[in-house]
Amino acid sequence: MDKLERLGLRVPILPTTAVGSYPKFPYLLEARRKFLQGNLSREELLELERKATRDWIELQQEIGLDVLVDGEMYRGDMVTYFAENMDGFVLSGLVRSYGNRYYRKPVIVGEVRWTGPITVDWWKFAQSLTEKPVKGMVTGPYTMMDWSFNEYYPSRRDACLALADAIHREVAELWRSGAKIIQIDEPAISARPEELDLAIEAMRRVVEGIDAYFIVHVCYGDFESIYPKMLELPVDNIDLEMSNSSLDLVELFRKHPFTKDISFGVVDVHSHAVEDVGLIEERIGRALEVIRPENLWIDPDCGLKTRSVQEAIGKLKNMVTAVRRIRERLDG
Numbered sequence: 001m002d003k004l005e006r007l008g009l010r011v012p013i014l015p016t017t018a019v020g021s022y023p024k025f026p027y028l029l030e031a032r033r034k035f036l037q038g039n040l041s042r043e044e045l046l047e048l049e050r051k052a053t054r055d056w057i058e059l060q061q062e063i064g065l066d067v068l069v070d071g072e073m074y075r076g077d078m079v080t081y082f083a084e085n086m087d088g089f090v091l092s093g094l095v096r097s098y099g100n101r102y103y104r105k106p107v108i109v110g111e112v113r114w115t116g117p118i119t120v121d122w123w124k125f126a127q128s129l130t131e132k133p134v135k136g137m138v139t140g141p142y143t144m145m146d147w148s149f150n151e152y153y154p155s156r157r158d159a160c161l162a163l164a165d166a167i168h169r170e171v172a173e174l175w176r177s178g179a180k181i182i183q184i185d186e187p188a189i190s191a192r193p194e195e196l197d198l199a200i201e202a203m204r205r206v207v208e209g210i211d212a213y214f215i216v217h218v219c220y221g222d223f224e225s226i227y228p229k230m231l232e233l234p235v236d237n238i239d240l241e242m243s244n245s246s247l248d249l250v251e252l253f254r255k256h257p258f259t260k261d262i263s264f265g266v267v268d269v270h271s272h273a274v275e276d277v278g279l280i281e282e283r284i285g286r287a288l289e290v291i292r293p294e295n296l297w298i299d300p301d302c303g304l305k306t307r308s309v310q311e312a313i314g315k316l317k318n319m320v321t322a323v324r325r326i327r328e329r330l331d332g
Ligand SMILES: [Zn+2]
Pocket: 187, 217, 218, 219, 220, 241, 301, 302, 303
């Protein structure tokens, strides 16, 4: 926690946070539908996205989280959102993702360039509503590259490093605006162990020269083949889906100690069931077998956007209660 203190951030032991996305409220889903049909103006939609952001900031404060997120009420897909707001991309026709879900995949057709702030106004807005720190949140270059078609750069590496330079500009702008905790979402890192070196190189470009506390979120995947090498990511904190893998990684951490702070996922974001406090306490207990309390953050496994608002609130509330009980025990 030394770096947080140096940056002037005060958080309790075992800080609680969220990974990024929250479910959209029914009024916002309705508004997005109307907007797509041409029955709502961009301004009207924006006003409701701001209302939803305000609602989530209030809910997070009520629940008692320590480090907040803006909830990503203004985003559809995490890669498409950034691609739409940079030079060099177009969107493909509908592509099948999994099951019967279709979406438009970004296509790199020219030089990728950052042309101006993408998330900065949202961060400033969210931070203006609370005394607690709000994380700056961007999608990482490796995932941007991996989830797009590349029709311009000669190699995946070239595309990835160009994206790293663009994302660096966004991160620098967040930092200049006052964001002290910045999270880079790299869900794709765990899917291709053979490209981990590239992801690390790209991350170095993203964070270069910026004195913020950096978190990288990596989704569930082939952790066994990227650990311990993933510890070379030049960030302060790695945020991992732990519950989804029945905490298998804890055994890996026994063999190769975790050398950074960790945001340890304690609730499953794919399940409707709200985990009870006892189960979450047990999971935190497992984390404490291998991680020192001062290096441990607690959060859900991943973004909560696919859950209902009530499920998301239930999971966060129980998580906060479990953490408070553990803190009392650590105090005693
Ligand atoms: Zn994830």
